[in-house]
Amino acid sequence: MGALVFGVLPLGLLGLGAPIFVVLLIATCAGMLFIGDIPLRAVHTAIFGSLDVFSLLAIPLFILAGDIMARGGIARRLIELILAMIGGVRGSMPMATVASAAAFGAMSGSSVACVAAIGKLTIPALEKGGYTRIFSVSLITATGVIDVIIPPSIPMIIYAIAAQQSASELFLAGIVPGLVVAAALAGYVYLHARWHNIAIGARPRWSQIRVAARGAIWAVLAPAIVLGGIYGGVFTPTEAAGVACVYAIVVSVFLYREMTLAQVWQVTLESCVLVAQIMIIVAAAGAYSWLITTSGFPARLVEGIASLQLETWMLLLAINLILLCVGSVLEPPAAILVMAPLLTPIAHQAGLNPLHFGIIVTVNLAVGMFMPPFGLNLFAAHAIFGTPLPRLYRGVVPFFVIYLMILMLLTYVPALTLAPMALYR
Amino acid sequence: MSAQAERVVPPSRDTLSAVATCAGHAIAAVAVRIAGVALLAIVAINCANVVGRYFFAAPIGWAEEAMLYLMVLLVFSAMATVTWQGRHISIELVADLMPAAARKAARLLVIVLTVATCLLVASSSYEVVSMLHAFDQRSDALEMPIWIPQGCILVGLVLAGALTVLRLLAYRLDEPERRLD
Amino acid sequence: QAPITMKIGTATLNDAQHEWMKIFARLVDAQAKGRIKVEIYPSSQLGSIPRMVEGTQFGSIQAVVAPPEFLSGVDTRFEIIGAPGVFRDVAQATATIQDPAFNREFLSIGANKGLKGIGIFVNAPAIFNTRSRVEHLKDFAGQKLRVFASPIQTEQIRKLGATAVPMSLGEVLPALQQGTIDGLMSVLPVLTAMRFYDAAKYIIETDQAMVTVVSVVSKIWFDKLPGDLQTAVAEAGAVASVEVAPWAVNFARQQREAWTAAGGVLTKLPSAEEAEFMTMLRPIGAEVSARNPQAKALFDLLVKTAATKA
Numbered sequence: 078m079g080a081l082v083f084g085v086l087p088l089g090l091l092g093l094g095a096p097i098f099v100v101l102l103i104a105t106c107a108g109m110l111f112i113g114d115i116p117l118r119a120v121h122t123a124i125f126g127s128l129d130v131f132s133l134l135a136i137p138l139f140i141l142a143g144d145i146m147a148r149g150g151i152a153r154r155l156i157e158l159i160l161a162m163i164g165g166v167r168g169s170m171p172m173a174t175v176a177s178a179a180a181f182g183a184m185s186g187s188s189v190a191c192v193a194a195i196g197k198l199t200i201p202a203l204e205k206g207g208y209t210r211i212f213s214v215s216l217i218t219a220t221g222v223i224d225v226i227i228p229p230s231i232p233m234i235i236y237a238i239a240a241q242q243s244a245s246e247l248f249l250a251g252i253v254p255g256l257v258v259a260a261a262l263a264g265y266v267y268l269h270a271r272w273h274n275i276a277i278g279a280r281p282r283w284s285q286i287r288v289a290a291r292g293a294i295w296a297v298l299a300p301a302i303v304l305g306g307i308y309g310g311v312f313t314p315t316e317a318a319g320v321a322c323v324y325a326i327v328v329s330v331f332l333y334r335e336m337t338l339a340q341v342w343q344v345t346l347e348s349c350v351l352v353a354q355i356m357i358i359v360a361a362a363g364a365y366s367w368l369i370t371t372s373g374f375p376a377r378l379v380e381g382i383a384s385l386q387l388e389t390w391m392l393l394l395a396i397n398l399i400l401l402c403v404g405s406v407l408e409p410p411a412a413i414l415v416m417a418p419l420l421t422p423i424a425h426q427a428g429l430n431p432l433h434f435g436i437i438v439t440v441n442l443a444v445g446m447f448m449p450p451f452g453l454n455l456f457a458a459h460a461i462f463g464t465p466l467p468r469l470y471r472g473v474v475p476f477f478v479i480y481l482m483i484l485m486l487l488t489y490v491p492a493l494t495l496a497p498m499a500l501y502r
Numbered sequence: 503m504s505a506q507a508e509r510v511v512p513p514s515r516d517t518l519s520a521v522a523t524c525a526g527h528a529i530a531a532v533a534v535r536i537a538g539v540a541l542l543a544i545v546a547i548n549c550a551n552v553v554g555r556y557f558f559a560a561p562i563g564w565a566e567e568a569m570l571y572l573m574v575l576l577v578f579s580a581m582a583t584v585t586w587q588g589r590h591i592s593i594e595l596v597a598d599l600m601p602a603a604a605r606k607a608a609r610l611l612v613i614v615l616t617v618a619t620c621l622l623v624a625s626s627s628y629e630v631v632s633m634l635h636a637f638d639q640r641s642d643a644l645e646m647p648i649w650i651p652q653g654c655i656l657v658g659l660v661l662a663g664a665l666t667v668l669r670l671l672a673y674r675l676d677e678p679e680r681r682l683d
Numbered sequence: 684q685a686p687i688t689m690k691i692g693t694a695t696l697n698d699a700q701h702e703w704m705k706i707f708a709r710l711v712d713a714q715a716k717g718r719i720k721v722e723i724y725p726s727s728q729l730g731s732i733p734r735m736v737e738g739t740q741f742g743s744i745q746a747v748v749a750p751p752e753f754l755s756g757v758d759t760r761f762e763i764i765g766a767p768g769v770f771r772d773v774a775q776a777t778a779t780i781q782d783p784a785f786n787r788e789f790l791s792i793g794a795n796k797g798l799k800g801i802g803i804f805v806n807a808p809a810i811f812n813t814r815s816r817v818e819h820l821k822d823f824a825g826q827k828l829r830v831f832a833s834p835i836q837t838e839q840i841r842k843l844g845a846t847a848v849p850m851s852l853g854e855v856l857p858a859l860q861q862g863t864i865d866g867l868m869s870v871l872p873v874l875t876a877m878r879f880y881d882a883a884k885y886i887i888e889t890d891q892a893m894v895t896v897v898s899v900v901s902k903i904w905f906d907k908l909p910g911d912l913q914t915a916v917a918e919a920g921a922v923a924s925v926e927v928a929p930w931a932v933n934f935a936r937q938q939r940e941a942w943t944a945a946g947g948v949l950t951k952l953p954s955a956e957e958a959e960f961m962t963m964l965r966p967i968g969a970e971v972s973a974r975n976p977q978a979k980a981l982f983d984l985l986v987k988t989a990a991t992k993a
């Protein structure tokens with residue numbers, strides 16, 4: 078029965094082309110009625126509970142901010158500046174995309190927000206630069222999860238609470254892994270540009286840079302204001318998303334005059350449709366994970382692993398596999414709440430540093446966000462950029478492989494996560 | 503609304519389908535506008551709260567709660583529009599490989615399942631919302647009756663079910679394939 | 684016959700609330716002889732506290748263990764037990780809330796809203812955790828302090844000349860690190876467990892109010908149980924609430940030591956200022972409860988009972 082409800086039923090319905098939220102709700106209702114003996118009222122409460130989460134506000138707000146920046150001239154000016162500066166380097170545009178996502182990661186904890194905001198800015202420029210749409214969308218889909226790894230990260234805060242670790246130390250531990258991911262992705266896009274012989278732009282000339290920079294002053298100030306506001310204690314990372322909206326509206330309408338207020342309203346309506354497409358899945362996934370939590374299934378899975386008495390390196394591999402599987406169905410916060418209490422005792426017994434383990438958990442769940450077939454980043458990218466999911470599934474494969482290699486590196490080289498801590502102390 | 507948000511539909515073949523099309527368009531248009539107002543209200547409250555807290559040491563006590571309830575309203579009203587426009591995210595991997603007749607059957611099955619699911623969850627939602635109403639349960643900061651924000655889910659699910667039916671009446675099963683890119 | 688499942692949830696992990704659930708599960712198991720299987724869900728696995736409360740009311744889960752302030756949306760009377768200046772110390776608070784007359788009265792709140800109270804205990808005294816050192820009353824002026832959006836809490840902050848900032852728990856740590864807020868009102872064991880000393884190392888032990896924990900079960904579910912199992916659940920709740928009290932005191936002491944061991948600093952108001960502080964805050968309970976006759980009756984009973992537990 079369990080296999081039917083958690084495996085066969087959802088996959089069959091997905092294959093028929095049923096909306097994801099319907100698939101999740103059917104599986105949830107079936108599980109509650111036939112396995113859990115739980116009244117369906119729990120579905121309603123779980124749906125409301127999974128949306129009534131403050132950090133989720135970053136999603137609609139950054140989607141709106143990204144839409145306005147893309148239409149109101151901010152995005153174009155930023156791209157022109159970047160191309161004027163580094164256009165002469167092979168793979169510069171996708172590298173700039175990776176760098177932007179990493180920078181965005183330092184001001185947000187939501188990777189869907191990153192896909193929306195950075196993707197809106199960079200995808201048109203990537204296409205203009207000769208990269209295929211599928212490569213560009215896959216790049217941003219996979220790069221967006223860097224947001225979860227680079228502090229501040231909401232999943233890390235939740236892990237810290239669940240595993241009783243210091244979130245500050247976990248943030249510190251996340252810096253090097255975040256940079257490793259960024260460097261590996263940058264290396265890959267450079268090779269991609271070489272293999273596909275993507276044309277190199279003109280060598281930068283000072284006069285061009287000056288012109289581009291003069292035009293882009295207000296645009297460049299956008300990230301500066303957001304980062305400055307967060308690290309200056311003016312607003313929280315989630316609130317920053319709302320500030321970004323207001324800034325984008327003011328600059329686009331009153332300074333660049335590339336948008337009218339009526340157009341802002343149109344963009345708002347279109348953003349709302351995107352938000353609903355994505356967040357109805359967040360809501361249904363919340364109900365589904367409530368069912369999984371109460372089903373006892375994760376506990377049995379972990380018990381099974383523990384009973385095998387594996388060597389440490391094998392145990393780590395097994396834990397990575399479990400986390401990838403769980404992360405492919407559940408969003409990181411829910412997955413951490415369910416898995417951390419189960420896995421941390423095992424990790425402790427195996428003598429793993431809890432912060433190192435926290436990074437392993439976080440990166441695994443981050444990868445899960447774009448691992449087919451489920452993955453909120455995949456759905457978000459599909460909604461925002463219209464790329465069909467099957468094509469996106471193929472497109473993210475190289476990035477998935479890169480992340481797996483990084484995952485192994487981070488798993489078996491604890492120094493990468495723990496070294497900054499040693500310096501700090 | 504722009505071309506992308508308001509998609510053109512094939513000419514209706516009979517009165518039923520014409521009425522369904524009109525009704526669907528009207529509901530979807532109103533719903534997305536409610537969502538738009540909610541989203542801009544979130545932006546405004548967020549900024550007022552930041553300014554009040556940082557510059558005037560006067561944060562808005564109910565800001566967080568109001569923004570969250572508006573987000574629930576936004577999601578479930580715009581969901582009606584998403585449903586009418588047939589833009590719910592799905593994976594059309596297998597369906598694309600099937601012959602036309604099988605594809606139609608699959609589409610009908612999906613429609614039936616969607617309506618059934620929305621109504622099933624809506625019925626349990628109705629139980630919760632009516633109990634919250636009977637208990638006069640309040641939110642912490644706004645002291646607003648909690649059945650109001652939670653009722654958004656009920657209304658959203660009922661609308662999604664209804665619009666799925668209207669869409670079937672308006673377009674039948676042979677709506678043109680749509681690709682966004 | 685398969686045992687009846689009882690899902691109980693709380694928001695925290697490895698603290699007094701979690702310990703209460705473990706004791707309760709053990710007692711129910713012994714009393715009901717395996718006919719009820721208690722499943723424990725710590726760290727908000729079943730959802731946020733308001734959602735767990737609703738789940739309990741409507742029978743999708745069977746019990747929730749939480750500070751009563753979180754149930755004030757169900758009935759405002761739940762909040763009055765957190766009023767400042769009512770108790771001198773933890774021992775007096777424990778004696779008061781376990782007094783049969785008050786205990787029965789308090790646990791009957793929510794009976795008309797799908798809840799049945801089965802136990803209440805003291806978690807720890809309220810304290811302030813701040814980024815800068817607070818030693819005197821005047822140091823509170825102008826501080827942005829995170830509290831729950833409850834009249835009793837915001838009123839305390841107002842009287843101190845500080846700003847009450849409601850903020851969701853997930854935002855608190857980054858906000859504290861960057862200085863978006865200057866501190867928060869909480870209890871020490873929670874702060875140590877979440878290692879807040881990295882972001883804000885000063886705690887001033889004002890102890891002006893007691894943070895308590897109430898355990899409520901789903902009335903829909905409870906009323907359907909056979910009589911002997913109803914007794915088992917109710918008794919286990921009462922006994923667990925008494926048994927957990929010394930554990931909570933001991934745990935708070937350990938966590939207090941852990942705070943200083945980790946580089947955190949504990950301060951107290953000078954005794955003259957402490958008296959002034961209490962005089963300033965004590966009227967809040969009466970003021971807030973005066974808005975509702977039922978709340979006033981319960982608050983009067985609380986004060987009267989406390990007076991007998993010298």
Ligand code: NA
Nearest residue numbers: 182185224229
């Ligand atoms: Na981040």
Ligand code: NA
Nearest residue numbers: 405445451452
């Ligand atoms: Na996934």
